[in-house]
Amino acid sequence: MSDVRATTLPADAVHITTNSDTEPFWQYAKEGKLVALQCGSCGHFRMPPTPFCPECQSTEKNWKELSGRGSVYSYAVIHGFPGIPDITLVGAVVSLEGADDARLVTNIVDVDPSEVQIGMELEVTFSPISDGWQLPVFRPAQG
Amino acid sequence: MSNGLRDVAIVGVGATPYYKRGGSAPQTNLELAGKAILAACEDAGISVKEIDGFAYYSGAGAGYGDKMDTADFMETLGIPEVTFTASLTSGGGGAAGSIGLARAAIVAGDATTVVTVMTLQQHKQRLGSVFAASAPDPINSFLQPSGLSGPGHLMSVLARRHMHLYGTRRDAFAEIAISTRENALNRPKAIQKKPLTKEEYFNGRIIADPLCLYDFCLETEGAVAVITTSAERAKDLRQKPVPVVAVAHGGRREWGRAFAWYGMPDEYFASSGNAPIAKRLWDQSGLTAQDIDVALLYDHFTPMVLMQLEDYGFCGKGEGGEFVESGAIRYKGGSIPVNTHGGQLSEAYIIGMTHIKEAVEQMRGTAINQVADAEFALATGGPASLPVSGLILGSAA
Numbered sequence: 001m002s003d004v005r006a007t008t009l010p011a012d013a014v015h016i017t018t019n020s021d022t023e024p025f026w027q028y029a030k031e032g033k034l035v036a037l038q039c040g041s042c043g044h045f046r047m048p049p050t051p052f053c054p055e056c057q058s059t060e061k062n063w064k065e066l067s068g069r070g071s072v073y074s075y076a077v078i079h080g081f082p083g084i085p086d087i088t089l090v091g092a093v094v095s096l097e098g099a100d101d102a103r104l105v106t107n108i109v110d111v112d113p114s115e116v117q118i119g120m121e122l123e124v125t126f127s128p129i130s131d132g133w134q135l136p137v138f139r140p141a142q143g
Numbered sequence: 144m145s146n147g148l149r150d151v152a153i154v155g156v157g158a159t160p161y162y163k164r165g166g167s168a169p170q171t172n173l174e175l176a177g178k179a180i181l182a183a184c185e186d187a188g189i190s191v192k193e194i195d196g197f198a199y200y201s202g203a204g205a206g207y208g209d210k211m212d213t214a215d216f217m218e219t220l221g222i223p224e225v226t227f228t229a230s231l232t233s234g235g236g237g238a239a240g241s242i243g244l245a246r247a248a249i250v251a252g253d254a255t256t257v258v259t260v261m262t263l264q265q266h267k268q269r270l271g272s273v274f275a276a277s278a279p280d281p282i283n284s285f286l287q288p289s290g291l292s293g294p295g296h297l298m299s300v301l302a303r304r305h306m307h308l309y310g311t312r313r314d315a316f317a318e319i320a321i322s323t324r325e326n327a328l329n330r331p332k333a334i335q336k337k338p339l340t341k342e343e344y345f346n347g348r349i350i351a352d353p354l355c356l357y358d359f360c361l362e363t364e365g366a367v368a369v370i371t372t373s374a375e376r377a378k379d380l381r382q383k384p385v386p387v388v389a390v391a392h393g394g395r396r397e398w399g400r401a402f403a404w405y406g407m408p409d410e411y412f413a414s415s416g417n418a419p420i421a422k423r424l425w426d427q428s429g430l431t432a433q434d435i436d437v438a439l440l441y442d443h444f445t446p447m448v449l450m451q452l453e454d455y456g457f458c459g460k461g462e463g464g465e466f467v468e469s470g471a472i473r474y475k476g477g478s479i480p481v482n483t484h485g486g487q488l489s490e491a492y493i494i495g496m497t498h499i500k501e502a503v504e505q506m507r508g509t510a511i512n513q514v515a516d517a518e519f520a521l522a523t524g525g526p527a528s529l530p531v532s533g534l535i536l537g538s539a540a
Contacts, residue, residue: 009290016284026284047406048285054396073405074307074412076299077352078290082272089290091351093300093405105289105405113352118307135288 006090006113008137009081014129021049024063029134034124036099038062045102068124069097070104070138077113090116094138110139145429147388147537151246152377154384155189155370156500157182161332161491164265167364172205173215176262179366180220183258187370188381191220196254198245198371199230200237200524200532201261201494208267211260227254231392231532235441236416236525238495240392240532245371255372261496262366269362274403286403291351294527295359295444297402299351302446305413306353311464313353316445317344318467319481320357320488323442326474327485330511334361335489358445360487367496369503383539385506388519389427392532395419401528410460415450415526420533424521425456428535432456435535436517437505438472438479439498442486447526448472452481455521455533474512483512498522499534507539 008014018026021037025048028035038045039053040060051059075092090108095101108116109125122138129135157179159167167175184191203211213228227248231237238261245257269276275292277283291297305311320339327333339357347355377384397407398416405412425431432455440451449463457479458466466472472481484490484501491497502520504510518538525531 009288014288015279016288017279017281018284019281022281022284048282048404074300074304076291076296076303076354077349078292078296079349079352081290081292082275087290091289091291091296091300101406101408103405105286105291107289118303129288 004088004113006088006107006109006111008107008109008127008135009087009089011128012130013084014135015131016129016133021051025049026133028063029126029136030132032126034066034068034136035063036066036096036102038064045099047102047104064099066096066098069141070094070122070124072108072116072118072120072122073103074118075108075116088113092138094122104136107137108139109137147428147535148390149386149388149537150374151249151371152374152384152386153242153369153503153536154372154377154380154382155183155187156368156503157186158367158500159365161334161363161365163334164269164362164364167264168266172209172211172262172264173219175366176211176260176368177216177220179262179368180216180258180260183368183370186382189256192223193256194222194258195225196227196245196248196257197225198241198248198257198259200241201234202232203230205261206263206265206494207273208265211262227257231530233528233530235443235494236527236529236531237392238441238524238532239499239522239534240390240524240530242369242371242387242499242534243390243392243532246387246390249371249373255376257371258368259371260366260368261494263493264364265362295354296351298444298447299354300405301402301413302353305446305450308409308413309461309464311449315449315464315467316354316358317341319445319448319472320344322473323482323486323488326483326512327489330485330490333485333490334363354444360443360492361489363491363493365491365493367493367500369496369499383507385503385539386537387534388537389424389535390533391420391423391427392530393419394529394531398529413450415447415454416531417451417454417523417526417533420531421455424533424535430519430535435479435519435521437483437514437520438481439484439502439520439522440481441495441498441523441525442482442488443492445488448481451523451526480514483510483514495524502534502536506536
């Protein structure tokens with residue numbers, strides 16, 4: 001146990017760009033919705049969003065809204081970031097409920113980093129970043 | 144048993160001194176690389192004017208901050224004509240495979256005397272924060288916000304999964320750092336020449352838990368060059384030729400976009416992505432891991448050494464931790480000496496090239512930490528984005 005709480009990078013330190021494949025993900029996030037890209041032809045999930053389904057090469061896209069729950073697949077506890085030496089981040093790979101094997105690289109927040117474990121149940125929350133976008137991050141699931 | 148490829152050989156190696164980050168100025172990358180190339184020519188007993196091919200890796204990048212250019216080398220070194228100049232894509236994963244690129248040129252008749260070179264300075268960009276410093280793009284926008292800001296941070300996530308699946312302990316990472324340091328102690332050019340104790344390791348600053356300072360490779364500067372030519376021509380040069388027994392680059396989609404993607408199935412997630420390369424090397428050579436006498440494994444981060452030991456079959460999948468902790472990789476008393484030159488963790492990080500240099504010296508029998516009667520050396524590239532690669536050299540004859 002420690003007093004340290006895992007956080008996100010400050011909003012003004014996080015910039016994203018989009019293209020036609022990825023922009024819907026971020027537009028949904030702006031509305032507080034977590035989605036994953038599902039192939040509109042064969043149903044295979046893929047993240048990050050890309051032009052072709054790697055299973056069937058279709059370009060048909062279905063943006064499936066997810067439950068917002070997930071679990072820790074793996075993670076690192078990061079001490080310091082260039083220009084922000086005292087920050088503690090949990091950088092995590094999260095398995096997304098309802099999206100088969102697709103995973104999201106994100107942060108786990110509102111937690112003592114020493115309590116994070118692989119398999120820990122999570123729920124999504126949204127954190128502001130630059131230019132009005134929102135970043136889906138996760139905290140330990142409540143109940 | 145197959146005798147391997149043996150149609151080309153390495154005939155020259157050269158290097159600059161190795162410098163801590165910022166220490167190689169006022170030399171430029173062009174000067175550092177040129178010095179390494181000239182030293183490799185001197186070693187081989189050839190004129191630099193005989194070079195007619197360049198086989199790079201890392202997209203001919205000199206680290207993340209600069210590029211190498213064949214025309215620059217030709218103009219400044221006086222190389223009259225090249226008939227081949229090409230590079231493997233991606234990064235340090237292709238280090239060993241660049242010798243295969245040289246071989247491809249020579250076997251195809253496109254060149255006779257091919258140089259592979261890497262040079263590195265870090266005044267434009269520290270390697271340790273390279274992902275934080277990249278301009279946002281649509282794909283890295285799914286990585287950068289997490290704060291996984293450098294290659295070691297990314298591999299820390301792979302290491303955590305390995306620990307979870309197989310019970311791998313930080314003690315194993317410590318043993319890799321400590322044994323590698325031990326090998327650097329007697330090397331005049333090594334950056335780190337003070338013994339590393341287990342206590343110091345465990346007191347080391349945690350950068351990306353589970354990895355600490357000593358799990359990360361050095362941030363150094365310098366250049367290394369290697370000259371490859373046909374087996375036939377190699378017979379007439381200054382050194383006994385070191386034959387290329389097997390060499391491969393590439394990789395599977397499951398390793399895919401690798402550690403910045405994190406979509407790999409478990410078999411690949413907690414791995415170095417080198418298993419398909421290992422299979423091809425063993426198929427080409429007729430050898431197995433048990434035939435290798437010294438292994439020069441790309442060691443940008445300690446856990447990736449452990450995972451390469453598994454991928455190349457020195458131990459079973461998931462058994463790397465126990466294998467390493469047994470002392471198996473020690474130069475003194477180990478069953479497979481690993482990174483006898485002190486590796487990128489303790490000698491110098493020149494993006495994979497010091498491993499090839501050491502493999503050549505081991506096969507010549509001239510290495511500082513020579514493995515007695517060594518017949519086969521393995522050098523690897525990666526684990527990083529594809530291609531990753533591997534190279535088996537045979538004893539000089």
